[in-house]
Amino acid sequence: MTSSVPWRQRLSTGTEDIQDEVVRRYRETREGVxxxxxxxxxxxxxxxxxxxxxxxVVEFLGVPDDVPAGVAKRMERQRVLYDGEHHYDVVLGEQALYTDIGGPEVMGGQIDRILRDIGLPSLTLGIVPVSARVNMHPVHAFNMYGDEVHVELVSSGVTVTEPDEVALYRKAFGRMREAALYGDAAREILGQAGSFWAGARRG
Structure with a gap:
């Protein structure tokens, strides 16, 4: 089954409640993708x-502005990386390291954070280089929690639970994973991005 809920409905009270829901989902899912x-x-x-x-998100959708509370919940969700009870298999596109969210200071700090945590036992992190040959047509971002897939569209959040559809997402993830670089190669990509944002700060 596939269900869709408009973001304006889900965020009608602001960002904190939905972040609380995500915290619960992460705590309940030992193996995430x-x-x-x-x-x-x-x-x-x-x-x-x-x-x-x-x-x-608040500005675009015109929902109540409780950003500090929503951010606090998002930070709370990150505890799963350090509790020794969870594992997450994550693939980023290299573009994610260069999409300018907040300017060079924010991006530089973000790259440093990833470099700090890339070796965590709870995290398997791959990066798909921009020039990588990928055996998969371009697809949107998605998260898998057990037998559920969550997709964030512009207007709504979509949950996919139909087994055949979930299997396709697993197949898609496998193909993106095949194109990703890990370990020292991923660190090198991160280091290049860090140098780029350091140069932007100086410029």
């Missing part, structure tokens, strides 16, 4: 980066 081509995965976002992102 995420593919995020153009921005930083929420569970690796710095407070500064998340503040910009949620501020954009």
């Amino acid at each position: 995420a593919y995020v081509p153009a921005m930083i995965w929420g569970t690796l976002q710095t407070e500064a980066y998340a503040t910009v992102i949620l501020g954009q």
